Amino acid sequence: MNEVQPRLRPVLYNLGAFQTAPVAITSAGRSYLLAANESPLGPLPSVAAAIAAAIGRINRYPDGEVTTLTGDIARWLGTSPERVVVGAGSVAAIQMLFEAVCDPDTEAIYAWRSFEAYPVLAKLAGMRPVAVPLRDERHDLNAMAAAVTPQTRLIIVCNPNNPTGTVVLRGELEEFLDQVPPDCLVLFDEAYREYVRDTSVPDALTLAAGRPNVVVVRTFSKAFGLAGLRIGYLVAHPAVAAEVRKTRLPYSVSHLAQVAAASSLRAEEELLARVERTVKERERVRRALLDLGWSIPESEANFVWLRLNGESADFATTCTVNGLNVRVVPGEGVRVSIGDPGANDTFLEVAAAYQRHR
Incomplete structure (x- = not known):
């Protein structure tokens, strides 16, 4: 006997639920959270x-x-x-x-x-x-x-x-x-x-x-x-x-x-001082990516955008292997949040190695 399903709104069946990717962690236990545009700093x-x-x-x-x-x-x-x-x-x-x-x-x-x-x-x-x-x-x-x-x-x-x-x-x-x-x-x-x-x-x-x-x-x-x-x-x-x-x-x-x-x-004053540090890191990361040959639009947020089109999933996988959690938009690009300097340096190292082998 077929089970009768309750009637729900038809729009729900074609609506993808928001999903976060599993947190990437390297074999050495390293993980860098650069996917959600959060502040890398804890509460004051x-x-x-x-x-x-x-x-x-x-x-x-x-x-x-x-x-x-x-x-x-x-x-x-x-x-x-x-x-x-x-x-x-x-x-x-x-x-x-x-x-x-x-x-x-x-x-x-x-x-x-x-x-x-x-x-x-x-x-x-x-x-x-x-x-x-x-x-x-x-x-x-x-x-x-x-x-x-x-x-x-x-x-x-x-x-x-x-x-x-x-x-x-x-x-x-x-x-x-x-x-x-x-x-x-x-x-x-x-x-x-x-x-x-x-x-x-x-x-x-x-x-x-x-x-x-x-x-x-x-x-x-x-x-x-x-x-x-x-x-x-x-x-x-x-x-x-x-x-x-x-x-x-x-x-x-x-x-x-x-x-x-x-x-x-x-x-506010103390918090905005933290923001200024993030802004400076954003500019450092973008300049470094440009120097590596990446094409990066100027960002006024706390992240950078890499237009990778068909390479998006491949680059995101490379990031995951290195413990970098980034936001991938399949077929379009990868968004990388600005983290603390150590996380940003790791990302730049991965971006440099990927660029050399493209």
Whole structure:
């Protein structure tokens, strides 16, 4: 007798679940985590102490409205709490925005390749994902504007872009925003904002002035080193933020995450000094790769992108053998996070040996 299967959403059957590769470890026990764009440094002592002090309250539900941290973020950004919505990571904040805009037969536009969660979130929300190819590893804003239809509800600009690390500049973005219908939301995903050193790249919050359709998402996972606690936020026009806030799952932002994020904001100067070290390592790694003959786009994030096309899987395997955990995009390239100097040196040694034998 055939077993009757419960009816689930058809979209799920063709939707690949996010998977992380097994951690690569050499026979000597070495492993370098360069796949997930995490900070290579642990929490600051002051942040660790705040987390330790808060553990005694994990038998209680966290502040469901995230009131204190929302106010802290707003003061830090120089904006009002009514514009800030905190979520369990920037991906959760983006998902909340998708839930707020989705309707049958609506569309979400994004560059491709970009952050791999975008098409998944669009499909889960019941929207049509519209992927616009990159041009020279950068967002093709003219093509994205041309892709807008009356069904378009959301456009995503990842700046710096993941996985290429490339950026789009103020003039380009202002011209693009002028072409977008004012009732269509434009989301700027700025997960890597703290690593940007090109002064032509705007803080997207400055683009929101006079544009109620601009939303900015950021995270504490990268520069602030809280990836394991899952906390991020979005900033939007108060009317938009009020509706997005309704989509947040109750108590989804843990107490420890709220405490750690607030403590991190108080330690901003110390944290940004760490970020500067990562930026310097990024530049060192990229220069070394260029000297080795690799073609590497300029990155404003905490990773570099190697466009390897058909060689991507082979290079990733070589990295794995040497204990280097990197992010491979089959048929396209490999993204390598900037780690500590020792990990970066190991990666450069592997890249040099691979280049010699290509």
